[in-house]
Amino acid sequence: MKTDMTLRVFAVQVLSLVVLATSAFAQQSAQPAPQAPPAVPSTGFPGLDQYRASRIAVFTDDFGQLARYRDANAALVPPSPGENRVVFFGDSITDNWHLDEYFPGKLYINRGIGGQTTPQMLVRFRQDVIDLHPKAVVILAGTNDIAGNTGPMRLEDIEANYASFTELARASDIRIVFSSVLPVHNYTPQSQSMFAQRSPEKILELNRWLKSYVATHPDCLYLDYFSAMVDDKGLLKRDLADDGLHPNAAGFKIMAPLAEAAIEKTLK
8 A cells, every 4th residue: 555655656756747847848949949140131242242241240349440550559659740740541542552662751651441431431530540630631432332341332421421521630620632532444354343343433423522522621632543543444544453443553653643742732
């Protein structure tokens, strides 16, 4: 009799454990499966899709890439009295430009970052321009906005960012030199992708707006690289860039005296 009672108690305990385990499993099964992160929308250009996918960490962790020049800025001494400090501010075209070679003896500071668009440049404008206390800034931007490096951009959005640069610089008594967007070409195999992402018509339209904008803002100056680098087909001259976008030594050789003349004019 006692043995039967013990067996019944044991059976009840086992059954309770089974019920609890089944309930826990059911609750676990009811939890939604973890979802994969959303894919980056395709732009229709495989090279650009790959670039944007590779930049997700930058876009989410340090959109303006403030870390790039933070230490260099901290090490930079304040400008001396009478110093004509100038910051060259832009994307990879500026980033690739060895200013010391083309402007020997000049106090010109390079703050270009490859691949950047004007929204990213606005994020770092205070750190990489205003806080360096230059007398002037030479801005070369827009080509990556047209390409869509950080997403689709309307021309009016790019124009609004140019206007924001002006207002920020004006508040800090910094003269602005706005550079035209450079033409592009498709004369080489490596230039095809760059060219496809950058509509020559949009480049022309943005440059027309920029030139008109500068004409109504006396504290700005328009630096016309485009006219000096375009060929009779409306494209970048073949010998000025191997990939159709980034100037080589011959391209920078044309740009340097134009930039120097613009800087001298705006500092008068």
